[in-house]
Amino acid sequence: MGKSIIEKIWDRHIVNEEEGKPDLVYIDLQYIHEVTSPQAFEGLRLKGRTVRRPDRTFATMDHNVPTVNRYFIEDDIARKQLEALAQNCKEFGIRLADLDSPEQGIVHVIGPELGLTQPGMTIVCGDSHTSTHGAFGSIAFGIGTSEVEHVLATQTLWQTKPRTLKLEVNGKLGHGVKAKDVILYVISKFGVDFGTGYIIEYCGEVFRDMSMEERMTVCNMSIEGGARAGLVAPDETTFSYLKGRKYVPKGEEFERNVQDWRSLSSDEDAVYDEEIILDGSLISPMVSWGTNPGMASGVDGRVPTFAEDIIDPKELNRALEYMGLEEGMAITDIPVQHVFIGSCTNSRIEDLRQAAEMIEGREVHKGVRAMVVPGSQSVKRQAEDEGLDEIFKSSGFEWRESGCSMCLSMNPDAVPAGEHCASTSNRNFEGRQGAGARTHLVSPAMAAAAAIHGKFVDIRNFKRTEPIY
């Protein structure tokens, strides 16, 4: 019987296998950020332990950082947390992309940019969106702080072998339908826990056709469907993205690696615990209307009704009340007062290009506050080189410094209570973007169009001479 890429990577990383115990799995790379690491470092200190592989650990500052006046952090507690990270990295010899670094940015944006994330690896971070790195054909998953400490001390984790889920999307996506729409469609169809206990392998033409950045968007939101990890087998798209990046081997070693990475692909006769097959041509641009990522609909659709009985009536009632929406209302009737383009889901250069294309020569709707937060300093520099910042600014968008920003509003960027935000982030949970804030998850192009119109519009109806990305 053949093996899937998931089993191949897993088997390569088993340090110890014995009856009655989970596998002891080797971790190739751990990313660290300020929020979920201080207690882990403190745990090491209390027991007099060291970091086993500082060379396999990389840290950045992202969750708390202000996106304007970034060196002036008003919040004392946030500043102390950033200082603690700097101190811990210094003490344990860990590389850190701090606020001064040209490499600083959201952990899941800079890891791939720097070429730290590579196919076949096991990667962890104290952050659930670590699943992003699966786009490169690695097993990458979020862990808690105790596990962060465990990996720092031992470079391993005790893990039971996950079940495997093959999610195949065939066909071609329609104009204006992007990676974000594909993953929102999948989660809205199967729910926020269909992936619990599984690692997903994304297969089929739709994912093969995607760029690395689009694959990252999909894998990023695996966790919103309950799967700790989701991956795409590495291919030519992966190898050409990786070639020449800072931490990727060069020359012959690169070629040797490519050969090995190719062998990771699932065997033809691989057997999965579960398989789902979908038709990509049926997907519309998506908008979430409720309080979890499964509560989403095509932009041409409506908010569900109680009579349809799609969602538990108690949950539907609570979501509608929080979101200030009526059952059965058209998605395009939802007003938008805020637009956030950013987060580890959609803050990369292609995302910004798509958004800029939608707004070029237009103005942000009166009464809408719109903001772009590039995922990293590198994305920001490239966007500025391409003149995208000018397009955003002249349309009325704010152009900010890199960080997690309004995805979870740990820094000063937040949406006021009761107001609606078209957001390219990953979670529309209650209070996520601010107490009482009403988040609608969309693609960058959909967010940009909402900024222009002050409500959601079907971008497939935009009259353009050039095709929409």
Add this chain to the structure above:
Amino acid sequence: MEPITLYRGKAAVLDRKNVDTDQIIPKQFLKRIERSGFGEFLFYNWRFDESGNERPDFELNQPHNQNTSILIAGENFGCGSSREHAPWSLKDYGFDIVIAPSYADIFKSNCMKNGMVPIALTAAEVKHLMEAASAPDYELTIDLPNQTLKDDKGFEASFDIHPYWKEMLVKGWDEISITLQYEKEISSYESRTKVASS
């Protein structure tokens, strides 16, 4: 970690599905660098209004849910963010056990690292417990070594837990000390696979 074997306590009911960790402990409380003191912020936006007053209609603010140490909730409890602050705040508030039909993977693992038992029962069993728990003086007894849960009225259920995690919880072991005993295996793996610096 305190060992857990036989446990008895009163249960609070939070009859909601897909309770995410952003609700369990909102982001504004994640900036602290300590592990303790998160209980007062548990379910903050649900427990308190904008002025900081208790919302009387929130489940945990109701009189019959006071002085409880077991939380009964709906399916997919603890979904979303990996923040371990979620079990820290539940534990600090006073919950040692959670009972639900299912859990998000990362939350479940985080609970066990903190001496908390996430017990998964069938949806029908959880529904029964949610109804029964509103009775005054209703208590549950959990026998972790035997993986059973019962009340004083004849209800009894069994639950699954991986033997490794059960042993860790029952003995209150520090997992890192256990793993460090595998130093030879880890080193041998590293030299076998030539784990190079990145």
